[in-house]
Amino acid sequence: MRWFVILGAVLGGALIMTIGLLVGHFAIPKDSGPDPSRDDLSKDVDVSFIEQVMAEIDNKEIEKSLRELTKKPHMAATPGDEDLVQLILNRWKNASTGLDNATVDRYDVFLSIPDPANPNNVTVVTGNGMLNFTSRLTEKNYTEDQVDPDVVKPYAAYAPPGTPKGKLVYANQGRMIDYEELVKQQVNLTGTIAITRYGGEGRAGKAINGAKFGVIGVIVYTDPKDINDGKALENETYPYSWYLPPSGVERGSYNGYFGDPLTPYYPAKDFTYRIKESEIKGIPPIPTQPIGFEDAKTLICELDGPVAPSAWQGSLGCAYRLGPGFRKEGRFPNDSDVQVNVHNQRIINSSANVMGMIRGSTEPDRYVIYGNHRDSWVHGAIDPSSGTAVMLEITRILGKMLKENRWRPRRSIIFGSWGAEEFGLIGSTEFTEEYYSKLRDRTVAYINVDISVFANATLRAQGTPSVQNVIFTAAKQVKVPTDLSTTVYDNWIRYFNRTSSLHGLVPSLGTLGAGSDYAAFIHYLGITSMDLAYTYDRSKTSARIYPAYHTAYDTFDYAARFIDPGFTSHQTVARTAGNILLRLADSLIIPLDLVDYGETLEHFYNSAETELGPILAQQNISLGPLKTAIDRFNSAAKALNQQIDQLKKEVNPSPLHVRMLNDQLMLLERAFLDPRAFPDKYYYSHVIWASKSSGIATFPGLADAYAKAISNSSLGWDNVSKHLTIAVQAIGNAAATLEIVI
Amino acid sequence: MRWFVILGAVLGGALIMTIGLLVGHFAIPKDSGPDPSRDDLSKDVDVSFIEQVMAEIDNKEIEKSLRELTKKPHMAATPGDEDLVQLILNRWKNASTGLDNATVDRYDVFLSIPDPANPNNVTVVTGNGMLNFTSRLTEKNYTEDQVDPDVVKPYAAYAPPGTPKGKLVYANQGRMIDYEELVKQQVNLTGTIAITRYGGEGRAGKAINGAKFGVIGVIVYTDPKDINDGKALENETYPYSWYLPPSGVERGSYNGYFGDPLTPYYPAKDFTYRIKESEIKGIPPIPTQPIGFEDAKTLICELDGPVAPSAWQGSLGCAYRLGPGFRKEGRFPNDSDVQVNVHNQRIINSSANVMGMIRGSTEPDRYVIYGNHRDSWVHGAIDPSSGTAVMLEITRILGKMLKENRWRPRRSIIFGSWGAEEFGLIGSTEFTEEYYSKLRDRTVAYINVDISVFANATLRAQGTPSVQNVIFTAAKQVKVPTDLSTTVYDNWIRYFNRTSSLHGLVPSLGTLGAGSDYAAFIHYLGITSMDLAYTYDRSKTSARIYPAYHTAYDTFDYAARFIDPGFTSHQTVARTAGNILLRLADSLIIPLDLVDYGETLEHFYNSAETELGPILAQQNISLGPLKTAIDRFNSAAKALNQQIDQLKKEVNPSPLHVRMLNDQLMLLERAFLDPRAFPDKYYYSHVIWASKSSGIATFPGLADAYAKAISNSSLGWDNVSKHLTIAVQAIGNAAATLEIVI
Known part of the structure; x- marks a missing residue:
């Protein structure tokens, strides 16, 4: 756990402290200034500071970073990858633009590579x-x-x-x-x-x-x-x-699953038990x-x-x-x-996550995590270096603010440069496994920016429903690269939109599958997550993905000439993601909206009623308890929003009062976890967002159990009832988390 | 979730508020006084107040309660049981000695009763x-x-x-x-x-x-x-x-398992899926x-x-x-x-938990839970009414203090009168299932007093190691009934003692199995738990348990004449348990000591090394990673204690600083949970305290896997390695919870 332990040591600047001293010391070192005063405790996000950060985000710097990142192929655990480990570590340890600390976490992971001496064909x-x-x-x-x-x-x-x-x-x-x-x-x-x-x-x-x-x-x-x-x-x-x-x-x-294939649920360390290769699913x-x-x-x-x-x-x-x-x-x-x-040969190689930390001033034990993988298949200019260049630009500006004593976030910020994503989200998954308990208890949200720019038409965002609010707020504060009179939000709504029962016409947020490093965060840990990128104008191309994806043509030249000439879309993503990051880290009340979650639950319920309801009724299976649970969730979410509104009016709200509400907001997503819901599917524990085979937009366990029962009715209706109970219980847990605490 | 929601409504005293208004209101209603000031935020437990409470605990009142509780047989879900539901509810709603609120939670549970018309023989x-x-x-x-x-x-x-x-x-x-x-x-x-x-x-x-x-x-x-x-x-x-x-x-x-047999992991509500009777294990x-x-x-x-x-x-x-x-x-x-x-006939009956609540003044979202079952097999004077009488005496005094505005705890206190314990800890287990997420996130500790007095010789306590500290402190403040110059602690150490590597000769704390309602709290939820009672002089009897246990002779007469004449041992348990409860609810820093947990881990490690080490070495299985993890845990626990000592010296510690440390103390036990460690054993998720077949005092998964491998060596050594990984990972998670937060 080096990166958590060592951090404090560098905080004192020139002061050299031994680890021994440090461990005996509180997380907020004395030399970092006095105890937060009541004013600090109730300080809210500074919108003008966000403006400053956004203004400093520089497309030329992103271009420069991308050129460096793409000099060599950097497939996971190769020398090219290790070069980038050092590059990122150096950036994050830079005296004038670095973070509080940066370290490297290593895992011995099971990979598959072609035999250089005996090519496939x-x-x-x-x-x-x-x-x-x-x-x-x-x-x-x-x-x-x-x-x-x-x-x-x-x-x-x-x-x-x-x-x-x-x-x-x-x-x-x-x-x-x-x-x-x-x-x-x-x-x-x-x-x-x-x-x-x-x-x-x-x-x-x-x-x-x-x-x-x-x-x-x-x-x-x-x-x-x-x-x-x-x-x-x-x-x-x-x-x-x-x-x-x-x-x-x-x-x-x-590999259809994610994480190191030999060590499901446990970090791939030297002490870790490994399953047999024949047991890999x-x-x-x-x-x-x-x-x-x-x-x-x-x-x-x-x-x-x-x-x-x-x-x-x-x-x-x-x-x-x-x-x-x-x-x-x-x-x-x-x-x-x-x-x-x-x-192909199967090997075990050391893969690195580079971790960068900024200690929170007031709530160091609350984490906002921002991550992006580092490994590519070849030169990976788009996948993933477009994202890495954006992350490095965000850390450069925030590091500068930090070193110049112009800012320190309320909550801690952790940056992750994940290894071996291309082989199955391995680095990020091992991270969630190794630090399971503390991440579960302390993480406010995870922001993923993998490929930052697929194309330069519009923002595209995926996430759990509660992040819609903060993404919209940020997107309204950022201008599009091509037209400084238009916001990212206004541009976005033209490309992807839907009619919300709560808000009318809004940009439509996509749902999270398991396509990038957010997977273990949302499915295994139940951490509120989002994924951001700039993407296509679908009226101009039907390409499944950008055409050079995972090929030798994904180069700096390709990116600079065809994906984002001038790198202004990169800049826009950096501004949007940085804006969201600062709001999550600095806001007095965490800017997640749980009423929006209720809208999705309602939508899932309506789909179930329409698509499954008639045949379920024939089987004497009632969706009533699901409706009751969702109604209860919605009442609790609305009441919580009213409490938040009330609190925001207070001049000097009680810090424990604020913390209590924030804990409810933070832990909501965790309440949807049921580690026993899907015993056959590694990591999938989130009752609302687990993978499913059925095409019906409803609760995944229910939808899949229903599809199975339909195809073999003698066996499956009990399983439908069971998954209905699982969904009702998860929503009940979530409602209880939002309700008045006692 | 009635009992959580309704509570606030009665807090205003005479003021009648509708639920609708309340739900839109913050947990600390405005009329309960101003926002806690900085002084309130850092207020510590008041030892003289504890003295007052202990002084008011009255053996005659306990005797009176016991007489009432034992008038009728009160087997689970019978009319006699329902009478006691009303009795307890009325006590807890009493205008001058009641709690903030009390409610009834009901579950439809699967029971087994003899056929009255066709007796067994x-x-x-x-x-x-x-x-x-x-x-x-x-x-x-x-x-x-x-x-x-x-x-x-x-x-x-x-x-x-x-x-x-x-x-x-x-x-x-x-x-x-x-x-x-x-x-x-x-x-x-x-x-x-x-x-x-x-x-x-x-x-x-x-x-x-x-x-x-x-x-x-x-x-x-x-x-x-x-x-x-x-x-x-x-x-x-x-x-x-x-x-x-x-x-x-x-x-x-x-029934070898616990909880409602038809609804493992889910509360036995009307909407809940029930397994087939043939599937009951x-x-x-x-x-x-x-x-x-x-x-x-x-x-x-x-x-x-x-x-x-x-x-x-x-x-x-x-x-x-x-x-x-x-x-x-x-x-x-x-x-x-x-x-x-x-x-025997199998039936589904409604079983009630009676829940009583006292809202915390400063941290209402932190719960200290005190519980005892209500149902007996026959008149149940000892099992469980001796415990119920003690609980009612504690709530009578605390209720009085509350109604007289002399006290309100820092944290919320929840009392549970559990139903259907005798059938398999059903009421308490359903409670942990129904409120899983909020209990997991917010519960500081669970105190169980089932049979409060087996005999009148000495205190006997079981618990996870971190509770030793608070039990010792309380036991030193309470006098034994027979000799007012001797403390419960000094008496206890004569009957049960051990030499601690940290503290020298101390009373020995027993470990928690699954014998009473603490089981789901510790094994399923990972909540710090303890069980308290007065018990035998083992030099005077070798009785397996008090002889009238679960028979028709467990009556008031039996209790009054042979178990505790004068009810002073009952009084002593009430004082001790009440003392512990107040310390957990009111202390600025939660009085759990995690260095004591480390001593137990060391002890487990030493047993493993001695008993399993030689043969594991032959199988090339090293216990080294386990040792490393325990060393790391111990360093972190010691460092945390130093931080706590430092904080206690501060005049006005930051409330978020205090909360952060308290969260580490509270959540430590949760870090030992691994819901995938024992897939074949319902509810058992705690890697340190799960049930085991092996008699070796070490990590249960490791011990049992070892015993299996020994008896069938061709199969089992991989399983030993797997359980070693599970233990190392759990201890690593626990260490991470205690280490500096970032």
């Missing part, structure tokens, strides 16, 4: 053993800054090694329903190699599903229809546009390899068999057929097999 | 079907106050109905090793009825174990050797002494019935077969033989079978 082998085709081993180089000996060759992390060979089939997105469709079309899948396109299903799922149907190897590619708005020609793609070149390959973790059971669409075209356009359904057709410039095997008189003899050659 | 049936013996249906009446139509006939709650018949065997205490011994002695257990004596094994275990060996019915009795110091004659027992008369039968719950699979030793003698002294081992012999006045079946030429034809006739 996909080949076509004729009946008599002739090699007829080999997929590209690397992406084609177009720019200087893309070239590096450390560029990792495309692979599917955690896919098992092996060289299965069989007839090729086209399985669309590799969803269960896709394989079922193939069976319906009488395609015999046993012993086949399935080629699938990215999207529609998690990476690992494509192989896990396929194996259930007898598929022995999986190829994954990115269809130009899904990523390039159909553009497939070399002169239409990068470096001529932001679109993905034909040889580009999306790398990625093929959620990874492909069969060799799997991603390829570029140039190579995919060679394979798919030669397929035999029935023409694929129209929804399965892509932009490779031919009619996609299902297979199995190649057509007669095509490029390949039709007795040819496709072979997937995977030589 | 044990019979002997000859080969030709003749009935040769019938056990007594009820206990013999000796005193007036024992006579009541509502006395429940002896039975084994939750034993299934049935009338199995077979040859009788004597199985000692019904432990696994007892049945194994019978097998070793070549006694064929298949189809037999086993007679076992109380002790050595949980009630349910006797039948669960027996069934594994083919036993089809179980009889349980109390041997005079175990309960009566060998006395078995009618003129040696009650009403001539405190010993159990020959017809006395110990009733009891034969931990109850006898075969009919089981308790009988008196008079009847047991008739059966055991007629047994045939080899003489039982000497450790199995009791005080029935004959040589105990193993069976199977009766001897030739005895009272019964030797072809006779024994039949166990059980007609």
Whole structure:
């Protein structure tokens, strides 16, 4: 726990204290000034200070940082990654712009890398053993800054090694329903190699599903229809546009769960018990390899068999057929097999989180956490260095304010530069495991900025409902880069909006899945979380994600020319996220609104009533207790808001009075946790936001239990009742947290 | 959640406020006086006030209460129980001695009762079907106050109905090793009825174990050797002494788990999902019935077969033989079978918790909880009314102080009169389930006083190690009833003591199992807990427990004549428990000492090293990380104590500073919880105090995993490593809670 312990030692400035002395010392060292006076205790956030911070956030500095961060590939636990550990540590320890302290937390985590001596590929082998085709081993180089000996060759992390060979089939997105469709079309899948396109299903799922149907190897590619708005020609793609070149390959973790795969629930330390590799859940059971669409075209356009359904057709410039095997008189003899050659190695490597701390003046035992991962697949200019550059700019300004004694937050602020996110949110998950209890008891909120700029059209925010309020407030105080008369809020509402029953037309906040480092915070710890970025104008592109995602083309040049020329969108995200951070850290009353949570619960209830209600009634299962619990929650939330309004009118509110209300606000999210609700799903404990298979926007346990019961009614209705109880109990706990304390 | 919501409404005294108004109001109503001033915020416990409270605690009032409480049998959810619900509610709502508020929480719980129309018994049936013996249906009446139509006939709650018949065997205490011994002695257990004596094994275990060996019915009795110091004659027992008369039968719950059996983890409300009866774990699979030793003698002294081992012999006045079946030429034809006739019914009844509240002046959102169950098996003068009378005396004095405006605690105090404890700690467990989140976040400690006086020799206390300090302090301030120059502490240390590595010779604090209502607080919620009582001089009796335990003889007369004539031990427990309660509620810094926790961890470590270390080393399992974690805990605990000492010297400490330290003290116990550590054991989540089968005084998961691995080495060593990780992680979490906050 070095970073918590050591911190105090640097606070005294030149004064050198030993750890021994320090541990015997209170968290607020004497030399940091007198005890907070009653005035300090009731000091509120300083809006003009936020203005100053925002004014100092500099797009040129962000650009400079991004250039440095992207000099080398920095895949997790490689030398390039370790260079950035030092870079960030140095920034956060800088005498004039650093934080109170910065340290490195290390975990020995289970990773998967390709064998440098024996590259993965996909080949076509004729009946008599002739090699007829080999997929590209690397992406084609177009720019200087893309070239590096450390560029990792495309692979599917955690896919098992092996060289299965069989007839090729086209399985669309590799969803269960896709394989079922193939069976319906009488395609015999046993012993086949399935080629699938990215999207529609998690990476690992494509192989896990396929194996259930007898598929022995999986190829994954990115269809130009899904990523390039159909553009497939070399002169239409990068470096001529932001679109993905034909040889580009999306790398990625093929691990459906998150956290170090060998140490679920416990930090991957030297003392930690590790499960057997065979016990790892959620990874492909069969060799799997991603390829570029140039190579995919060679394979798919030669397929035999029935023409694929129209929804399965892509932009490779031919009619996609299902297979199995190649057509007669095509490029390949039709007795040819496709072979997937995977030589991935599993290793345990040391991965670092860099932690930076600013001690709170008044409530040092309350944490606002801001995080971003550091590791990329290749140079990672967008993913994640766009976020890292933004975080470094925020810490540079706040560090400067701190060092110049112009500011110290009311609550402590912790910055996390997470390691090994790309392999499955590993660094952030290990962090939540190692510091479980103190984070659970003390964390006000977690702000995640991973990719800060996908595109430069608008803000996009995801989060639990209570953060809507503070995000809106901040977004109204920040101007858009292109038009200084328009706020981020006003711009946002044009792109994403909804009609709220409480507020009318507002920007719509997305929900948190498990796509970035907020996952363990919200699902495992029940900490109020949000994720922020600038993103696309969806009227201009239907790209699944920015086209260079996880490829060798995600470079500084790509970012500077096609994603955010001038880096003003980066600057805007830094201003918005910094603004939110300061409001959470400095406000007398934590600016979370729990009435907004109630609106979401109502919405979930209404969906359940509409979509599940009629059949539940037939089963004598009443949603009444759920409605009662939500009504109680809403009453309590409204009453709490009234208390807050009252308190804000007081000149010198009692500090314990304030603390009590703030604890209710902070701990609300924790009340929704039930560690026994989803015993089969690692980490998912949040009854409102756990993952679900059902498409119905309601309580996940209820929705999934309902879907199961519908498909096998003899078994499942008891399970529906059980998940209804779980939801009622969680909402009851949440209401109790908000109600008058005794 | 009525009791939390309604409370405020009565605080204004005569002022009547609607709930609607109240909910919109802050927890400290305006009319309760001005905001706490800085002086109030740093006010410490008033020792002279404690003296006043102790002086007012009146043995005559306790006697009066006990007489009222024991007028009628008050088994859970019977009319007698409901009468006491009203009695307690009225006391706590009394205008001059009541609390701020009192309410009733109800749960629909699964109980087991004998069929009034078809009484249980044990019979002997000859080969030709003749009935040769019938056990007594009820206990013999000796005193007036024992006579009541509502006395429940002896039975084994939750034993299934049935009338199995077979040859009788004597199985000692019904432990696994007892049945194994019978097998070793070549006694064929298949189809037999086993007679076992109380002790050595949980009630349910006797039948669960027996069934594994083919036993089809179980009889349980109390041997005079175990309960009566060998006395078995009618003129040696009650009403001539405190010993159990020959017809006395110990009733009891034969449910090995606790909480409502149909709703594990969720409160037994109307909306709650209930598991199937067949899914209930931990109850006898075969009919089981308790009988008196008079009847047991008739059966055991007629047994045939080899003489039982000497450790199995009791005080029935004959040589105990193993069976199977009766001897030739005895009272019964030797072809006779024994039949166990059980007609228990399973019902769902409404059980009440009565909750009484005193709102804290400065930290209303911090709770000190004091509880005692209300339900008995029969008249329950000792179990539990001795505790209820003590609780009512404490609330009478505190209520008076409150109504006279002489005192209001710093923190809120909650009193719980739990229902259905005897069936398996049901009321208290449902309470922890219903209010899980707020209790978890806000409870400072739980004080349990169930049976307050077993005997009048000395205080006996059990608890987690951090409560030692406050119990000692209180015990030094209270005098023993028999000698006003001796403190409870000085007397206690004569009876139970140990040499502490930190404090030298001190009274020894026992550990908490799951024997009373503290179980869900400590094991499920991780709340610092203790259990207090006055108890035996072990040099004068070896009785397993006071002899009238769970029988019809546990009456006011029995209590007044043999347990505590003059009720001065009751008074002493009330003074001690009240003293502790006030210190926990009023002290500026919560008086828990975490360095004492470290001593226990060290002790656990030393046991592990001595008892498990050598063989673990052979398996390459190192206890080093455990030692490191404990060292870290100890450093942090010592440093925290130094911080507290420092703070106590400050004239006007910052209220948030105080609160921060108090939160560390309060939440320490929670850090030891790991809800995933013992997935097979309901509620047990506390890594230090979970139940265990091993007799080694160390970490329970580690000890049990080790024992399993020893007995089946091919499987278990990974599980030992896993439980070592669980312990290291829990202690690490605890250390982090105590360390400097950032």
